[in-house]
Amino acid sequence: MFKYIWGILFLSLFGINSVFAQKTIVSGVVKDVTTKETIPFANVFFNGTQAGTQANIDGVFTISTTNAQYNILKFVYMGYETKLVTIAVGKTQRIEVLMTPSAKALKEIVVTKKNKAKYSNKENPAVELIRNVIAHKDDNRVKELNTVSYRKYEKMTFSMDNISDKFRNNRLFKNYQFLFQEQDTSKFGGKYILPVYIEERLTDNFYRKNPNFNKIIVLGEKQAEFDKRYVDNKGLQNYFKRMYEDIDIYANNISIISNDFLSPIAASAPTFYKYFITDTIKNTEPKLVELSFFARNKGDMLFNGKLYVTLDGKYAVKRARLSVNKDINLNFVRGMNIDLDFDADENRHYNLSKSHLSVDFGINKEKGFGFVGDRTVSYKDYAINRPLPDSVFIEEKVTSAEPKQVLKGEGFWEQNRLDTISSNQLSIYKNIDSLQNIRSFRRTMKYGTLLIAGYQNLGGYDMGPFNTFYSFNNVEGFRLRVGGRTTTELSKKWYFENYLAYGFNDQKIKYYLSGAYAFNNKSIYTFPQHFIRASFQRDTKIPGQELQFVQEDNILLSFKRGVNDMLLYNDFYKLEYIKEFENHFSYGLQLKKWTQSPAGGLYYQASSGDFVSKLTTSEVAFNLRYAPNEKFYQGRAYRTSFVNKYPIFNLRYSLGLKDVLGGEYNYHNLNGSIDKRFYLSQLGYSDVRLEGSYIFGKLPFPLLSIHRANQTYAYQVYSYNLMNFLEFVSDHYAGVFVDHSFNGFFLNKIPLIKHLKLREAVSIKALFGGLRDENNPNLTSDGTYKFPLFDNGQSRTNSLGKAPYLEGSVGLSNIFKVLRVDLVKRINYLDHPEVSEWGIRTRIKFDF
Incomplete structure (x- = not known):
């Protein structure tokens, strides 16, 4: 079958006649006539033609033809005399080509010849040239100009490729034949592609160096949109922008598909x-040098390719052709190609005129269908160092030429596109609309959303999330839960959410009810949020457990290590107001009454010895959040931010109110955090969080800061994975989390192991804090609660001493492309009962 398919491909590429023609195949190696060392990247042509190839880094080449008149090969390489070699027509042959150094280039002989063991940067003219390019790159960057303005057109397409006839003709696709497009098999892996997405964007861009400011005016946007009930189209757009960012060859690092590649x-x-x-x-003005480069280590995040550099003293890049090695430690990527073209303006400054990025994705790197994403960006109408009116810079950094009216018709795009677009690409818009009218497709989207998001749309009401329907713990036993929430199909102003749960061991009913009003006629779960909500919740909670992106009663988190019998029964009354702005600054106000009752192995005992059945607080809270340049995909239950280099700031102030709505204590709680990812080029990246809190007031331990512990077997980045629930409390603390991924920097260089594509990870977590004497029940007996004890009399809850709590881990990620496994070590406080010094934790993480 495979031979048959490849036969068809061969015929389609070369024609029937070529099958019966005699074929000449020549392979061989190019060497220096004197040293016999191989010459890399020598150019090989059929004499008198432009048909040819290039030797690889080892000087090895293969070239073929069916033309009987091509009987001489020409070999060209800088620093060597041109070599002509006669070959036998119609035969397969192997030759050794010996090239003679040119007399006028004797100085270059030593450095341009190739020998892996002897390659050196020292006295290498190619390295001298690239150092000149590096030395002049600031002069050639747009960011070094005083002012710049230009028009920019972006086109992004995404297609399923390498589709066989068998796949296409499957009866499941009977109603979808209009989607398939026949393509050139020399460009794609199979006979057909299935375009699934297209978007276009036209903008005017302005830049000023001093004072630094950027301005983008959106002139038009067009996107193939899916049913908004199932797909966040804006989030999809953000995701593709994160994967396919603008490429600046002059930057030290180039970000593509969420990874940083070192620029050549x-x-x-x-x-x-x-x-x-x-x-x-x-034959160009100025003359250009073709500079070929390749990664020293095939697995690192590096490029292979060519730069075309001007020899006019500016050492500017005129063209760049980049790709990646097939052995690169990059998941799901079969190939990548980047083409950059620069044009000179009247001041001989080379500005980017066009960039094209194409990435071929696939589960299997060698065969099978996959996806191809193409992004083409065209630039026009550069104006360099010309005065810009102040009015350009007094508004938001991103605006539209016609506010709320950037979705243009085809007539607009026909007149304003800066690049051609094929009829096949244009048909995607129509095809996606037609696709959503097919019942089977709507059904597929419905069940796909259920599987991924965990919600089932019932028309105005989403039931879910389904992964919380069943769970268990030591206090409640088996727990069943059912619930959901309303959607914009029911109302664009009013939203309701509810669930009902029951524990078969404690035989208690838990429930949640909320009602919200949206001031912006948008779902209260989507950006930018602007709503007021009132809610009541009666449910359980593990003190000190704070989960990331998942529900606390998720079935997968029911499995826990160690003693896990402390639980709270909580009654929450909340009234909250949330306001977000387009610049990703937000604030919130909250009024909360909280009644908590201990259960299981947890109890509250006053210093007098009396047991306390419940504790009530009332508080007003005000919180601020700022996440500049934040992008995210909006899910049904939460939104997922795409991590970038920009920090996220959080600040919260809470005021406890005694004798208000039953509150028993006055207090002030101020806490904040900063999250940021630091990119370290070839050494990977670090996710860092700094956080801290200070509580003013005399309080029992349940109202202090209960530090985030984790007794599940899942690795959590911002929890202490070997700390037990409620093991530590503080009234003041500072925490540092550092989680670093090396992206395989070291493992890529170890023979055999490098083929596994593993990646190294390390983390360190430090918690500094403590209790003032007035809040430490071991030092005072006035108004505090005693720390709970184990049956043997040992304390279950503690305060931090002079030494910080320390925890570290080393891990391997990218196991089977999705799994991370960490060996975690708890460094101190090992004398506490029921603690482990070592632990193994896992985490599922999809990453390129």
Whole structure:
């Protein structure tokens, strides 16, 4: 079957006649006539034609033809005399080509010849050239100009590729044949592709160096949209923008598909790349040098490719052709190609005129269907160092030329596109609309949303999330829960959410009811939020457990280590107001009454010895959040931010009110956090969080800061994975979390192991804090609660001493492309009961 398919592909590429023609196949190696060392990247042509190829890094080449008149090969390489070799027509042959150094290029002989063991940056003209490019790159960057304005057109398409006839003709796709498009098999892996997405954007862009400011005016946007009940189209757009960012060849690092690749003209590039001068182009003005480069280590986040550099003293990049090695430690990527073209303006400054990025994705890197994403960006109408009116810079950084009216018709795009668009690409808009009218597709989207998001749409009401329907713990036993919430199909102003749960061991009913009013006629779960909500919740909670992106009664988190019998029964009355702005600044106000009752192995005992059945507080809270340049995908239950280099700030102040709505204590609680990812180029990236809190007032331990512990077997980045629930409390603390991924920097260089594509990870977590004497029940007996004890009399809850709590881990990620496993070590406070010094934790993480 495979031979048959490949036969069809061969015929379609070369035609029937070529099958019966005699074929000449020549392979061989190019060497220096004197040293016999191989010459990398030598150009090989059929004499008198432009048909040819290029030798690889080892000087090895293969070239073929069916033309009987092609009987001479020409070999060209800078620093060597051109070599002509006669070949036998119609035969398969292997030759060794010996090239003679040119007399006028004797100085270059030593450095341009290739020998893996002897490659050196020292006295290498290719490295000298790239160092000149690096030295002049600031002069050639747009950001070094005083002012710049230009028009920019972006086109993004996404298609399923390498589709066989068998796949296409499957009866499941009987109603979808209009979607398939026949393509050139030399470009794609199979006969058909299935376009699934397209978007276009036209903007005017303005930049000023001093004072620094950027301005984007959106002139038009167009996107193939899916049913909003199932797909967040804006989030999809944000996701593709995160994967396919603008490419700045002059930056030290180039971000593509959420990874940082070291630029071939970064300051440290000569340490990680090898460079060769492979050609000079003399029929241009100015003359260009073709500079080939490749990654020293095939697994690292590096490029292979060519730069075309001007020889006019500016050492500017005129063209760039980038790709990646097939052995790169990059998941689900079969291939990547980047083409950048620069045009000179009247001041001989080279501005980017066009960029094209194409990535071929697939589960299997060698075969099978996959996806191809293409992003083409065209630039026009550059105005350099011309005065810009102040009015350009007094509004938001991103605006529209016609507010709330950037979705333009086809007539607008026909007149304003800066690039061509094929009829096949244009048909995607119509096809996606037609697709959503097919009943089977709507059914697929419905069940797909259920599987991914966990909610089933019932028309105005979403039932779910389904992963919380069943769970268990030591106090409630088996627990069943059912619930859901209303959607915009019912009302765009009023939203209600509810659930009902029952524990078969404690035989108690738990429930939640909320009603919200949206001031902006949008779902209260989508950005930008602006709503007021009142709610009541009666349910259980583990003190000190704070889960990330999942529900607390998720079935997968029911499995816990160690002693896990402390639980709270809570009654929450809340009234909250949330306001978000387009710049991602938000604030919230909250009025809360909280009644908590201990259960299981947890009890509250006053210093007098009396047991306390419940504790009530009333508080007003005010919180601020700022996440500049935040992008996210909006799910049904929560939104997922795409991590970038920008920090996220949180600040919260809470005021406890005694004798108000039954509150028993006055207090002030101020806490805040800063989250940021630091990109360290080839050394990977670090996710860092700094957080702290200070509580003013005399309070029992349940109202103090109960530090985030984790007794599940899942690794949590911002929890202490070997700390027990309610093991530590503080009235003041500072915490530092550092989680670093090396992206395989070290493992990529170990023979055999490098083929596993594993990635190293390390983390360190430190918690500084303590209790003032007035809040430490071991030092005072006035108004505090005693720390709970185990049956043997040992304390279950403690305060931090002079030494911080320390925890670290080393891990391997990218196991089977999705799994991370960490060996976690608890460094101190090992004398506490029921603690483990070592632990193994796992985490599922999808990443490129």
